[in-house]
Amino acid sequence: MVYFVGAGSGAPDLITVRGIKLLGKADVIIYAGSLVNKELLNYKKNGCNVYNSATMTLEEVIEVIVKAEQEGLTTVRLHTGDPCVYGAIREQMDCLDQKGISYEYCPGVSSFCGAASALNLEYTLPNVSQSVIITRMAGRTPVPEKEDIASFAAHQATMVIFLSTGMLEELTDKLIEGGYTKDTPAAVVYKATWEDEKTIVGTVGTISELAKKEGITKTALIIVGDVVAHTNYERSELYNPAFTTEYREATK
Missing domain, CATH: 3.40.1010.10 (Tetrapyrrole methylase, N-terminal domain)
Incomplete structure (x- = not known):
């Protein structure tokens, strides 16, 4: 077996x-x-x-x-x-x-889950982003043309980008080309959940330089989107006392 x-x-x-x-x-x-x-x-x-x-x-x-x-x-x-x-x-x-x-x-715990734990991050914040795009840059191994980073960036959803830390400058250009601004929150998590884990929080416009200063060129994830900032989200309806669920009636 x-x-x-x-x-x-x-x-x-x-x-x-x-x-x-x-x-x-x-x-x-x-x-x-x-x-x-x-x-x-x-x-x-x-x-x-x-x-x-x-x-x-x-x-x-x-x-x-x-x-x-x-x-x-x-x-x-x-x-x-x-x-x-x-x-x-x-x-x-x-x-x-x-x-x-x-x-x-x-199954196991993916590194994109480990990266979220490193940042105390929720990928799907109400009224911010309810979708997560997991992708990577084309490098020595290609990706389908229809899955170009810029085309995904146009959705403005949360993006988790694997296998691309060595191409951060090109990635930044692709993200901006697709619709993210330079001020869009972004983070790099190196070796999530390992003892030598490192986290860098910045913006689409700054993460390339920040990662370069830390010497991070591989074994890291890039997370892009407003969820990185943890702000301007709405309270979940799931635990809202004014919201009726299958298990609980609204109380006010």
């Missing part, structure tokens, strides 16, 4: 209870060594074989899994955050489907 497990956003105690149990019973662990906290390997059992996928190709990963299956072993494929976001898991699952190998997927 193969288990795709989300390692969480960085802190070793932010993996799920299910994820810890799966690590503890794995005979083989293939982990994304460039991003996953190595302290999570402390949950493995004695005799577990560990592979670092940072130095492996897809074909090499599948080869290890197939060999483990032939030997009747349990494999955990440990991905950073939640692997549904930029985890490249579908291509692995397709390979396993072709070979008739069973697998399950254990």
